[in-house]
Amino acid sequence: MNGANGAAPAPSRPDPRFELRGVRVPRHTLTPELAFEVGVSDDSGLQVLTISLAVQIAIEPGGVRYDAATRERLVELLGEPERTGTLGSATRTIAWKRVDVLVQPFRGKTAVEVPVPCDYDAEVAATAYFSALPRGRVPLVFHFNGGVYYEGEDGRLQIVQLPWEESPTYRMPVAAWREAIAAHYPHRRWLAAGEDTVERLRRYKLERGLPTYEAALEHLLDGAVSSSSRYARGTRQGAIG
Secondary structure (H helix, E strand, O other): OOOOOOOOOOOOOOOOEEEEEEEEOOOOOOOOEEEEEEEEEOOOOOEEEEEEEEEEEEEOOOOOEOOHHHHHHHHHHHOOOOOOOEOOOOOOOEEEEEEEEEEOOEOOEEEEEEEEEOOOEOOOHHHHHHHHOOOOEEEEEEEEEEEEEEEOOOOOEEEEEEOOOOOOEEEEEHHHHHHHHHHHOOOOOEOOOOHHHHHHHHHHHHHOOOOOHHHHHHHHHHHHHHHHHHHHHHHHHHHHO
């Protein structure tokens, strides 16, 4: 039953809501990193002591329109596009990161910065997706979970669990990811390889007096292209003869 003034009773526990406000590239980090600003609001009027926040971030590429060159780069990762030029709403979600942060004490409203390290391994699905986009925005979804510690009406410490229902979206400028990567790995890409493969490449490099692994890879690729061209010429000549 409502009070004498007809107002609804105040909530008995916090019910935080989250909003993505933006992203920045932190300076002087040891590895590439992005920092997302997340607004937190709660209408209960209670004192929130902290929120132990678990954040899962994923990419939702389905339904986005891409140009022809970008679609070609994404085929290996997401499959052939539909006739409309989109990848379809059923395209799988790409998991990116899971990070944990603590929210400062607040009553009503506050903000928290979520630091997200960025991989640069070309075989990581999220990295492959970011690398395929020359410009534009990345469709992200944030899932929030964790424990809310607050001061109850009797002054005692209380805790309530956040459900996974809080899932705001954010379209991140891919330029932010590129800026973070370029600050640490300008004009470089990383590929994972097994120990045996690396050892074979090392021997190839030494046997031919090549200065770097990159030079060894270029030598191998140039040789493969030359062999392919000679094979193609031989096939054409055989057909003519």
